[in-house]
Amino acid sequence: MKSEMKALPGKLVVFLFGETDINVETSKVVEIKSLKSAPSYPDVIPRQKIIKIEKRRVDDAEVDFLVKAYLPDVIVVEASLDMANILSDTTLDLILSLISECRNILG
Numbered sequence: 236m237k238s239e240m241k242a243l244p245g246k247l248v249v250f251l252f253g254e255t256d257i258n259v260e261t262s263k264v265v266e267i268k269s270l271k272s273a274p275s276y277p278d279v280i281p282r283q284k285i286i287k288i289e290k291r292r293v294d295d296a297e298v299d300f301l302v303k304a305y306l307p308d309v310i311v312v313e314a315s316l317d318m319a320n321i322l323s324d325t326t327l328d329l330i331l332s333l334i335s336e337c338r339n340i341l342g
Contacts, residue, residue, distance in 0.1 A: 245321030249314045249330060251337035281305045287340075294325075294332045300340060312337040 287302040293314075301313040314333040318326070 240322065242320035243322050244317070244319055247316055247318050247321060247326065247329070247333075249333040249337065251312045251314075251334060251341065253310055253312075253341050254308065286310070291336060293336050294329050296329065298333065298336070300336070302340060310341065312340050 282305075284304040284306060285301070286304055287300070289300050291298055291300055296316055296318075298314050298316045301315075303311045303313070305311065314337055
């Protein structure tokens with residue numbers, strides 16, 4: 236007898252690191268919040284600068300994109316969305332589509 240797999244809700248997050256022609260000069264700096272039990276190393280952890288926040292549709296899903304800069308030369312594109320079933324058969328295809336869209340954002 237074949238048992239049915241229960242849906243497992245979750246958040247899918249894809250990161251892409253790279254270089255781009257986006258102007259990383261911005262005045263909006265994000266402070267990194269740490270857990271109370273975590274040690275604080277303010278001189279070691281670089282400050283993040285937010286370049287862009289937007290929503291896009293990818294494979295019929297609403298996806299949040301966040302583009303951050305770690306100066307002087309690191310750009311991070313983060314794509315995230317909540318999924319009803321993170322173990323769905325379409326999750327791997329969605330990941331590939333998200334990576335492609337992150338590349339498009341990087342230019």
